[in-house]
Amino acid sequence: MTKxxxxxxxxxxxxxxxxxxxxxxxxxxxxxxxxVLNALQAGGVDIIEVGMPYSDPVADGxxxxxxxxxxxxxxxxxxHLFEQLKDxxxxxxxxxxxxxxxxPVLQYGVEAFCAKCAEVGVDGLILxxxxxxxxxxxxxEIFEKYGLFNILLITPQTNDERIxxxxxxxxxxxxxxxxxxxxxxxxxxxxxxxVYFSRIAAMNLQNPRLIGFGISDHDSFVKASKNxxxxxxxxxxxxxxxxxxxxxxxxxxxxxxxxxxx
Amino acid sequence: MSFNxxxxxxxxxxxxxxxxxxxxxxxxxxxxxxxxxxxxxSFQEEFHALLKDYVGRPTPLFxxxxxxxxYNTNIYLKREDLCHTGxxxxxxxxxxxxxxxxxxxxxxxxxxxxxxxxxxxATVCALMGMECIVYMGAIDIExxxxxxxxxxxxxxxxxxxxxxxxxxxxxTNEAMRHWINHPVDTHYIIGSVVGPHPYPDMxxxxxxxxxxxxxxxxxxxxxxxYPDYVIACVGGGSNAAGAFYHFLDxxxxxxxxxxxxxxxxxxxxxxxxxxxxxxxVLHGSKSLSMQTEDGQVIEPYSxxxxxxxxxIGPMHAHLFESxxxxxxxxxxxxxxxxxxECSQLEGIIPALETAHALAVFERLQAKPNxxxxxxxxxxxxxxxxxxxxxxxxxx
Numbered sequence: 001m002t003k004x005x006x007x008x009x010x011x012x013x014x015x016x017x018x019x020x021x022x023x024x025x026x027x028x029x030x031x032x033x034x035x036v037l038n039a040l041q042a043g044g045v046d047i048i049e050v051g052m053p054y055s056d057p058v059a060d061g062x063x064x065x066x067x068x069x070x071x072x073x074x075x076x077x078x079x080h081l082f083e084q085l086k087d088x089x090x091x092x093x094x095x096x097x098x099x100x101x102x103x104p105v106l107q108y109g110v111e112a113f114c115a116k117c118a119e120v121g122v123d124g125l126i127l128x129x130x131x132x133x134x135x136x137x138x139x140x141e142i143f144e145k146y147g148l149f150n151i152l153l154i155t156p157q158t159n160d161e162r163i164x165x166x167x168x169x170x171x172x173x174x175x176x177x178x179x180x181x182x183x184x185x186x187x188x189x190x191x192x193x194x195v196y197f198s199r200i201a202a203m204n205l206q207n208p209r210l211i212g213f214g215i216s217d218h219d220s221f222v223k224a225s226k227n228x229x230x231x232x233x234x235x236x237x238x239x240x241x242x243x244x245x246x247x248x249x250x251x252x253x254x255x256x257x258x259x260x261x262x
Numbered sequence: 263m264s265f266n267x268x269x270x271x272x273x274x275x276x277x278x279x280x281x282x283x284x285x286x287x288x289x290x291x292x293x294x295x296x297x298x299x300x301x302x303x304s305f306q307e308e309f310h311a312l313l314k315d316y317v318g319r320p321t322p323l324f325x326x327x328x329x330x331x332x333y334n335t336n337i338y339l340k341r342e343d344l345c346h347t348g349x350x351x352x353x354x355x356x357x358x359x360x361x362x363x364x365x366x367x368x369x370x371x372x373x374x375x376x377x378x379x380x381x382x383x384a385t386v387c388a389l390m391g392m393e394c395i396v397y398m399g400a401i402d403i404e405x406x407x408x409x410x411x412x413x414x415x416x417x418x419x420x421x422x423x424x425x426x427x428x429x430x431x432x433x434t435n436e437a438m439r440h441w442i443n444h445p446v447d448t449h450y451i452i453g454s455v456v457g458p459h460p461y462p463d464m465x466x467x468x469x470x471x472x473x474x475x476x477x478x479x480x481x482x483x484x485x486x487x488y489p490d491y492v493i494a495c496v497g498g499g500s501n502a503a504g505a506f507y508h509f510l511d512x513x514x515x516x517x518x519x520x521x522x523x524x525x526x527x528x529x530x531x532x533x534x535x536x537x538x539x540x541x542x543v544l545h546g547s548k549s550l551s552m553q554t555e556d557g558q559v560i561e562p563y564s565x566x567x568x569x570x571x572x573x574i575g576p577m578h579a580h581l582f583e584s585x586x587x588x589x590x591x592x593x594x595x596x597x598x599x600x601x602x603e604c605s606q607l608e609g610i611i612p613a614l615e616t617a618h619a620l621a622v623f624e625r626l627q628a629k630p631n632x633x634x635x636x637x638x639x640x641x642x643x644x645x646x647x648x649x650x651x652x653x654x655x656x657x
Contacts, residue, residue, distance in 0.1 A: 054557075054558065055426060055558040055559045056426065056431060056432075056435050056545075056559050057543075058282065058435050058439060058442075059282040059284065059436075059439075059442065061439070062425070065425050065426075066425075069425070069426065072558060077556040078556055078557070079556065101543075102280060102543050102544045103542045103544065103551075103553065103554055104557030104558070105557070105560075106541070106542055106543065106557065107540070107542065107553065107555065107556060107557035108557070117482045122643075128282040128283065129280045129281060129282055129543065129546070130280065131278075131279060131280060131281060131283075132288070133278065134278060152283070153282065153283040153284070154283065155283055155284050155286075155287075157284075157286075157287040157428040157445055157446075158283065158286070158287070159287075162286075177283070177284060180437045180442065180443065180445045180446075181282060181284075181442065181443050182284075182442050182443060185443055216421070242595075
């Protein structure tokens with residue numbers, strides 16, 4: 001019935017580390033969303049994670065908070081985002097995830113939201129404040145009906161039993177948070193973190209993993225990718241586009257520099 | 263129907279623990295241990311000894327004769343304003359710091375709006391020799407300078423929340439972020455019956471001492487252990503949760519909640535969540551909250567900083583939805599009138615929060631033989647600047 005989810009297809013065929021870049025929708029300017037997406041793809045990004053701005057993003061550090069606030073002040077909303085993304089699949093071929101907080105999804109209506117995601121070609125969701133137990137009880141059926149992958153997080157404090165459970169519920173990949181922190185709080189990868197990465201790698205989980213939080217440049221991307229299928233960059237990218245003079249060109253250059261292709 | 267929390271952490275349709283995975287181990291540790299810890303005899307002994315000798319409990323239940331005469335009924339004031347630090351908030355911080363100690367935590371983080379919970383937290387941290395960080399909205403830091411000074415005098419570090427609207431909800435976000443960044447050695451003392459399960463239930467249990475005392479005090483004074491009405495103000499709802507707790511399943515007691523209607527429920531400057539809110543997730547639980555159509559949290563307004571919160575605890579959302587409690591919206595003006603009335607009829611200057619609860623007598627129409635208990639959640643010292651300004655006391 002539905003085609004193979006683009007995320008599964010990507011992980012099945014990838015030969016190099018996967019780069020997932022987070023960007024805040026409606027930022028730096030309200031109507032920049034598609035410009036940013038197209039430039040990310042042109043630069044060679046493998047997955048695009050589009051942040052739905054929220055007034056109270058508790059899992060995010062200052063950089064992403066401020067971008068959320070700016071986008072909301074410019075008039076961004078979930079409904080407007082779907083409007084911006086409606087012809088996305090005319091140009092974007094890479095997997096697209098929506099990341100955000102559960103309350104705006106609840107207000108849009110969970111089923112209506114998922115239907116709209118499927119309609120515009122979104123492949124998965126990252127909703128950090130939707131815990132696994134709630135997902136399994138009330139959301140999983142709806143997400144699956146619309147072919148959406150729910151990406152769950154693990155952290156250095158997540159115990160093995162829970163990691164196994166998360167692995168069994170996950171589809172696509174597991175978002176491995178590199179340290180106990182909010183986004184953008186720390187940069188670089190320490191020796192302790194590498195121990196954590198290899199501990200999880202040794203668990204032989206059924207899902208591949210992408211490592212996020214603290215990844216900001218080529219060096220940290222390469223380090224993280226040694227113990228996972230790839231990595232996720234958020235705050236460093238948002239910081240860059242906040243100051244970009246030539247948005248598209250600088251995004252292409254940024255992605256290439258992370259991947260080590262310039 | 264049950265009005266207490268169920269094993270999934272829900273009150274009817276409200277509650278749960280909507281938290282990022284980064285907070286899961288901390289919240290889960292608390293959830294799996296709080297009931298056992300609270301039940302330990304050594305905990306109970308230490309908790310009650312501190313409530314008695316440090317907080318000054320039991321607080322009096324005072325028959326307010328002149329207010330009773332004015333409204334032609336029997337009005338009792340539950341004097342939480344006489345607690346150490348000036349409000350009921352310390353009942354909860356004493357309980358939580360004892361839990362934190364038993365969880366092996368060495369540092370405390372808290373949020374505060376007007377500063378009352380921040381002061382109560384800084385107080386118990388000083389008492390227990392624990393490091394204390396209090397997040398407070400940058401705007402609140404400016405408008406609540408005396409409480410900022412108190413917290414600093416007590417040795418706490420006051421951190422400005424500079425994100426969003428720079429008030430209580432943002433201070434709560436920052437405290438949660440701090441906890442995410444310091445998961446191992448820190449306990450987060452939430453100040454109200456909000457947040458992820460088990461916080462609403464744990465805070466309600468610590469505040470429940472209020473209704474426990476009302477029961478035996480009424481038995482002594484009136485020969486029956488329940489009133490016809492219990493009135494309390496509701497921001498997040500901790501004093502109301504405590505005042506209602508032992509009467510939740512007492513059908514003869516009507517539960518009355520006073521919300522801050524600000525300049526009027528429909529004025530666009532209000533904090534009356536049950537009138538204006540919709541079901542949603544805020545600060546880790548599903549409840550009623552004030553929000554835009556897009557699900558963005560709306561900054562509320564009230565003259566009272568303690569009621570100026572865009573949500574209510576999940577227990578109160580359930581009491582509202584089930585009809586077990588009756589909610590009234592009380593405007594700034596009505597609260598000010600009630601504050602003057604209580605001051606001049608009873609010689610008790612109430613906190614602005616409490617003044618909202620004192621403003622519903624007229625609407626209540628209690629009968630001459632009925633008993634009304636109002637929870638006087640805090641004293642008015644902290645609000646003197648507002649009273650001076652709004653009541654022209656210096657002219």
